[in-house]
Amino acid sequence: MSLAELECRAEPGDAEALEELLFELGAVSVELFDAADEPLFEPPPGTHPLWSDIRLKAVFSDRTAAELASASMLQRDPAPSELQVTDITDQDWVRAGLDGLEAIHCGGPLWIVPSWEEQPDVEDGVFVHLDPGLAFGTGNHPTTAMCLTALAEDPPRDLEVLDYGCGSGILAIAALKLGARHALGIDNDPQAVQATESNAAANGIGSDRLQAGLTDHPLPEGGSDLVLANILTRPLIELAPELTAATRPGGRILMAGLLDRQAEEVMEAYAHAFDIGVRDSRDGWALLDGRRRT
The missing domain is CATH 3.40.50.150 (Vaccinia Virus protein VP39)
Known part of the structure; x- marks a missing residue:
């Protein structure tokens, strides 16, 4: 079944809450984008500014899940604007996700090693063998x-x-x-x-x-x-x-x-x-x- 993407426009003060809500509604990933090509110059220390015009894009496991999430978001007050759901062209996502993934040194003796990588030749290493999954x-x-x-x-x-x-x-x-x-x-x-x-x-x-x-x-x-x-x-x-x-x-x-x-x-x-x-x-x-x- 193909993945689906839900996209909407958000106010800066509401973007964080919408991001958390999308994850709670089952989003696999959520990204925030500048919708108006607005540069953010170096902010004062301790501040975390966002753009004044933000779009959120959330990926769901299928179109039904994305549409259910869209319906739930419409019940918010205020509801986000310009909600739309689109299908994502199917491909070998597992293989695409493996590109660039290699053994990870976590610190000390600990390593995370995917199955297609050789176990690092290190003394007293602790290895967790794990591949990307659902x-x-x-x-x-x-x-x-x-x-x-x-x-x-x-x-x-x-x-x-x-x-x-x-x-x-x-x-x-x-x-x-x-x-x-x-x-x-x-x-x-x-x-x-x-x-x-x-x-x-x-x-x-x-x-x-x-x-x-x-x-x-x-x-x-x-x-x-x-x-x-x-x-x-x-x-x-x-x-x-x-x-x-x-x-x-x-x-x-x-x-x-x-x-x-x-x-x-x-x-x-x-x-x-x-x-x-x-x-x-x-x-x-x-x-x-x-x-x-x-």
Whole structure:
């Protein structure tokens, strides 16, 4: 089935909310474009200006999904203008997506290696074998890359790990390869659960060490030692009570999927229970690192 693209016009103050909404409605990717060829000269420090005339383009898995998203967006007040859905010419997207992808060094001993690449000849390397698939997470996106680097820098040896929003399972698998005792992957997408289980098996990890389930799956009693949540800003804020309870006292939480300018809002949602701060920032994305107070 062919992919489809939903495009609309947005006001600068509404662009960020529309971007998050499109992802929540199932978009595979969302891009913001300057609709009027308006240059942005060097902004003052600490500011994140957008163009005055913005277009958003979101890719969906099929036309039906794009049209349903368009109908949902029309219910907003105010609704975005110039909504249109177009089909994307079909091609071998898997092969196209492989172009330029190679083994990724995440830091320390950790590498992500796709199946068509030879394993790097490095001493004491830790290798996660993973190919692009239907679920998010190959190690290329800054949010995933920052989480992987953090795991490589502070290996979760003998820890109980919860990967909330596990996608491909890349973070849970990397944590186990770096010495975690057990990991649980949770996602709201059945395809992500299937991808996590399949990728775990491809890395020689059995169901005794990695389990995956939907959001109604029971979490470890007493909380996990390390919680990984690479999702989106709004779910991170809304899930603060659940993710706090899922982190044992003294345990850590790593949160990604948020922009630099959204970091303060997310940290405020967790400040009641965590000592938390920005650990890393790449290409406008932030990684938060928190320790739950005992």
